[in-house]
Amino acid sequence: MRLLETTFWSAGGSRHAMAEQLGFSKSKANALIAGLVEQGLLAEAGLQRSSGGRRAENLQLHAGLGVLVGIDIGATSLDVAVLRPDLTVLAQHDEPADVREGPAVVLARVRVLMRELLARCGHGAKDVLGIGIGVPGPVNFEIGQLVNPPLMPAWDSFSIRDYLREDYAAPVFVDNDVNLMALGELWRLKRSLNNFLVIKIGTGIGCGIVCHGEVYRGAAGSAGDVGHICVDQDGPRCHCGNVGCVEAMAAGPAITRMAVQAAEAGESAMLAECLRVHGRIEAVDVGQASRAGDTAANGIIQRAGNLIGQMLASVVNFFNPSHVFIGGGITRIGPLFLAAVRQSVYQRSLALSTRHLEIQYTPLGVQGGLVGAGVLAMHETLKVRGVAP
Secondary structure (H helix, E strand, O other), X not given: OHHHHHHHHHOOEOHHHHHHHHOOOXXXXXXXXXXXXXXXXEEEEEEOOOOOOOXXXXXXXXXXXXXXXXXXXXXXXXXXXXXXXXXXXXXEEEEEOXXXXXXXXXXXXXXXXXXXXXXXXXOOHHHEEEEEEEEOOOEEOOOOEEOOOOOOHHHOOOEHHHHHHOOOOOOEEEEEHHHHHHHHHHHHOOOOOOOEEEEEEOOOEEEEEEEXXXXXXXXXXXXXXXXXXXXXXXXXXXXXXXXXXXXXXHOHHHHHHHHHHHHHOOOOHHHXXXXXXXXXXXXXXXXXXXXXXXXXXXXXXXXXXXXXXXXXXXXXXXXXXXXXXXXXXXXXXXXHHHHHHHHHHHHHOOHHHHOOOEEEXXXXXXXXXXXXXXXXXXXXXXXXXXXXX
């Protein structure tokens, strides 16, 4: 089992590398690997680059094990994919969605998409090895249920796991969407970083925490709910009931609200034109206006970035991560937002906390949630049932 997990997390490695990671002798590792290859659990997939001697074979989980299904449910979007055990995407579909419609509507659509995508790959329900799902709210990970989710109240205590079990015998794992982004980064990095944060900024704001190489979920699954940290005691009321939450003042809806106000007040000709033509303004429009030199758009982005940085500075001082990766729809705004966040964090955090801190947009981009869903499905399936069908 350890060998299968190590192979998965190394995203392809040689026999020698596997032996070193596990502390096995070469002969023991070769014997175990040969047995797993013979059983159809591992496969040798091409040669590594030569370092002067005979080129080593890459090892990976065997494609014949089955397929994974990754589902990333956002507040306003739905993304479903079928993946191989090595997380190669076989088929994918994304579309707008509204979680406020409730689990019956959204999950019925998920069920249809899963069936269609599996069929497109030539697979059926019996071929599914594991299912990973991300949702925009706090999750009790042990039972796979949302707990008082502010953005999706109709989902409270609904069993997504039981709903999908009607069609699939594969284990179903549900987690907060930002935790999945953190898992995705952990897999991309081959667990080379032990302590980092992933911040998702979209309709809401959340944080995935990787501590000592593992995703930290907290006592009840609500770790990382940083969107409701107060950054202004006199700020607007948040949908959670409190005032001045950073989510209410700097997430996507807050940015668009500030942009509409600027357009209607005559402060930005570009934003006013966007509102006139399209009837609405989105965060990406604010980014485009900013890059075109619009002063009001620049001010909106800098204000939002400053408030996010104010919140992050407290988290950085508390946790002392090596890296902060920022993802979500807000990344489409561009580099000015990231620069404003960095400036605010570095100004407000202790020097020791930021001495080696790196803050950047997540390299996985919009695929982060789906990759993380695949990681969740494969990692937890290996833990729960090995790879037995």
